[in-house]
Amino acid sequence: MGLGSVLFGGRKRLKGAKLDKLFALSTAQVTLETELGLKPAGVAAVVSKPLSAGEFARAEQEIDDLLGVVAQTSGSEVRRRDDTYGYQWLVVRDRDFEDLVTGVHLVASELSSRGFGEQLLAALFAFEGRDHPTYLIYGFKRGAFWPFVPTGEGQERDNPAELRLKSELEKELPIEPDLTRWLGLFDAPLD
Amino acid sequence: MRRKAYGRDFGLSSRMFLTIFLLGALYVGFFALLLQSGASYGVMIVLLGAFAFLQYFTSDKIALASSGAKVVTPEQAPDLHAMVDRLCAMSDLPKPRVAVIPTDVPNAFATGRSPKRSVVAVTEGLWKRLDPPEIEGVIAHELAHIANRDVAVMTFASFFSNVASLLIWFGGGLGRNREGPPIWLIALVVYFVSYFLILALSRYREFAADRGAALVTGAPENLMSALQKIASDMTRIPQRDLRQMESLNAFYIIPTNVKRSAATLFMTHPPLEKRLARLAAIAQEMGRPVTA
Numbered sequence: 001m002g003l004g005s006v007l008f009g010g011r012k013r014l015k016g017a018k019l020d021k022l023f024a025l026s027t028a029q030v031t032l033e034t035e036l037g038l039k040p041a042g043v044a045a046v047v048s049k050p051l052s053a054g055e056f057a058r059a060e061q062e063i064d065d066l067l068g069v070v071a072q073t074s075g076s077e078v079r080r081r082d083d084t085y086g087y088q089w090l091v092v093r094d095r096d097f098e099d100l101v102t103g104v105h106l107v108a109s110e111l112s113s114r115g116f117g118e119q120l121l122a123a124l125f126a127f128e129g130r131d132h133p134t135y136l137i138y139g140f141k142r143g144a145f146w147p148f149v150p151t152g153e154g155q156e157r158d159n160p161a162e163l164r165l166k167s168e169l170e171k172e173l174p175i176e177p178d179l180t181r182w183l184g185l186f187d188a189p190l191d
Numbered sequence: 192m193r194r195k196a197y198g199r200d201f202g203l204s205s206r207m208f209l210t211i212f213l214l215g216a217l218y219v220g221f222f223a224l225l226l227q228s229g230a231s232y233g234v235m236i237v238l239l240g241a242f243a244f245l246q247y248f249t250s251d252k253i254a255l256a257s258s259g260a261k262v263v264t265p266e267q268a269p270d271l272h273a274m275v276d277r278l279c280a281m282s283d284l285p286k287p288r289v290a291v292i293p294t295d296v297p298n299a300f301a302t303g304r305s306p307k308r309s310v311v312a313v314t315e316g317l318w319k320r321l322d323p324p325e326i327e328g329v330i331a332h333e334l335a336h337i338a339n340r341d342v343a344v345m346t347f348a349s350f351f352s353n354v355a356s357l358l359i360w361f362g363g364g365l366g367r368n369r370e371g372p373p374i375w376l377i378a379l380v381v382y383f384v385s386y387f388l389i390l391a392l393s394r395y396r397e398f399a400a401d402r403g404a405a406l407v408t409g410a411p412e413n414l415m416s417a418l419q420k421i422a423s424d425m426t427r428i429p430q431r432d433l434r435q436m437e438s439l440n441a442f443y444i445i446p447t448n449v450k451r452s453a454a455t456l457f458m459t460h461p462p463l464e465k466r467l468a469r470l471a472a473i474a475q476e477m478g479r480p481v482t483a
Contacts, residue, residue, distance in 0.1 A: 047434075085434040122433060137433070155432065159425040179424055180296070183433035 017112050017120040018143030019105060021174050025125065025136065025145070026101045028172035032127065036168055038134055040097040041126035043190050046107045048119040050086040059116070063090075066110045076103030081189040087121065089189055100125075108140065124148075124185055132158055134165070136173075137185060144176040145169070148184050155186055219382060243350040250342050251310050254302040260290035260312040271318065275311060278331050282407045284338055287311045295429045297321060297421045301333035302342055309337045320426055321417055328404055328414030329421075335403025341396050348389050394461045401466055402473060411474040415467055422463045 032038045051059050063080065070078050076099055081089040090107050094100040104123050111120060120140040127134045135148040147165035149158040162182070166175055176182060246253075255262070265272040272289055279286045287301070287309035297317035303309030311333045317326060336342075405411035420426060460466075474480060 083434075085432075087434050139433075155430050157428065157430065159428050162428065163424055179427035180429060182428045183431055183435075184429075185434070186432050 017108065017117045017140040019108050019112065019140070021143045021145075022101060022105050022108070022123065022138055024173050025138070026098045028169065029097050031169070031172050036165070037129050038127040039129040040100065041128045041133070042095050042097075042100065043091065043093050044100050044104050044123060044125045045081075045089045045091045045188065045190060046104055046111065046123050047121045047185065048088050048090075048111060048116060049121055050088070051116075051119065062114045062116075063088075066107070066114065069110060070103070070106055074103050074106055075099060076106075078103070078107060083187070083189050091190055122185065124188055124190075126188075126190060130161075132161070134161075135185070135188070137182075139176065139181070142176055142181065144174045146176040146182040148182070150184060150186055155184065157184060216382070239350070243346060247304050247343065247346045250346070251303040251308060254300065255290060255310060255312070258292050258300070258312065259294075260292040260310070262288050262290045262310070271313065274323070274327055274330060275334075278327065278334055278407065282331070282334055282338060282403075284334055287334075287337060291315060291318075295319075295431060297426050299329050299333050301336045303337065304342050304346075305340070306337050311337070316426065316430075317421075319430070321420055324410065324413040325417035325420065328408055328410070328417045331404035331407045332400045332414060335400040335407070336396070338403060339396065339399055341400070344396065345389070345393065348392055397460050398466070398469055401470055405470055405473045405477075409477070410479075411470040411477070412479070415470045415474075418463060418466060418470075 029040070033040070067078055067080070070076070074094075076092050076094040078093075079091045081091055083089060090111075092100060092103040092107060094103055104125075108120055108123065111117070122140060123138040125136045125138070127136070132149050132151055135150075136145050137148050138145050147162040147169070149161045149165075150156065151158050169175060254260075263271070268289065268291060271291070275289050276286060285307050287303065287306070288311075290310050290312035292298070292312055292314040294314045295316040297314055297320050299311070299313040299317055301309060301311045311330060313326070313330065317329060321329070401414060404414050408414070471480075
């Protein structure tokens with residue numbers, strides 16, 4: 001957000017959600033699986049910020065609606081979850097990775113078109129096949145991915161593994177270059 | 192003036208560059224305007240002195256407020272206080288106030304016009320991510336800044352550079368009918384040159400503080416490994432949760448790529464390799480060779 005928008009625009013000029021780079025993940029799947037040994041866990045989620053009380057009733061209706069639309073147009077299973085921060089998680093399940101990415105994109109774009117684009121925070125994709133569960137986080141504001149490898153102890157992360165993933169994936173995925181923005185999503189309610 | 196001693200926070204460095212530069216430009220512009228409106232040369236120098244004086248006497252408060260550092264008591268941070276106590280005893284300094292900055296990026300600074308009125312501040316990230324001997328090296332470096340009276344040195348250095356550019360203004364005003372480049376251009380050049388000289392001086396003070404820390408702790412290798420840890424990419428990855436930090440993101444004003452290119456040109460700190468090389472040389476002198 002530039003200084004100009006701070007002074008003159010405020011909320012209305014906040015950057016909209018960037019969804020298009022999500023599909024880069026579908027093409028990177030081969031590298032992830034064959035070269036890095038990261039198998040898709042078949043689950044992903046769209047995380048969005050809590051709404052004000054006034055918008056809440058409308059949101060309930062819209063999201064029920066959205067879940068209906070998604071159920072009709074894609075084979076992915078979508079569920080709602082809440083977390084301790086009060087954020088909303090729309091958890092998408094699909095054994096086929098390409099369909100999973102499409103499902104996440106569909107959920108995010110539906111939320112966006114219903115006026116919740118500013119609430120979109122991140123998408124989280126789970127992978128398995130290594131010592132620790134490995135995640136790729138997609139920041140909707142930045143339109144870039146970053147790796148997230150929690151060790152399971154408090155808010156500890158396996159930073160060396162994350163930096164290796166960065167260098168291994170840089171050619172295939174738009175990776176967030178500013179490491180100070182690689183914030184984690186601990187205790188994701190994906191089950 | 193705030194003495195930021197460690198780390199590679201590009202955003203902070205470039206913001207500090209801009210701030211210091213604009214602040215200086217503001218000084219000069221302000222006094223130049225006063226001069227043109229007819230104030231005398233002597234009045235100018237007195238006012239300028241008063242400005243420098245004010246800056247000198249409020250340096251600690253400004254640094255604490257701008258970094259969000261909170262002064263902590265020995266009860267609140269017993270281990271940190273014990274470490275500062277130990278190092279002060281070794282370097283024969285009065286104990287400064289101790290403060291903690293609530294950020295994840297490992298960093299530290301010391302400020303205050305005299306050893307008695309100093310504050311040494313460390314970030315939470317420094318405390319969490321570095322080992323105790325390394326933290327000791329960092330704090331010893333900050334205490335060396337205090338012992339070297341670096342706040343005073345830098346305040347006086349900027350004072351003289353401000354006077355220098357003012358003199359050009361004033362001298363130019365006297366001879367405004369002479370042929371030659373416009374006065375504002377000369378003033379600008381002088382200001383830029385003195386600014387880079389001050390940066391060079393600042394880098395030299397860093398080497399001096401590194402040396403002081405190495406001598407006091409007797410273990411240059413600890414400061415070396417602390418510097419390497421602080422500079423490594425790993426310490427830039429935050430330990431917080433995205434949902435916790437979301438409310439703060441709106442405050443980023445300068446885009447990342449701009450921050451990065453500006454910072455490499457205007458450094459208040461010497462490059463890591465040079466600091467490591469010098470520390471290794473000190474270790475060699477002390478008869479405890481380490482590889483840089």
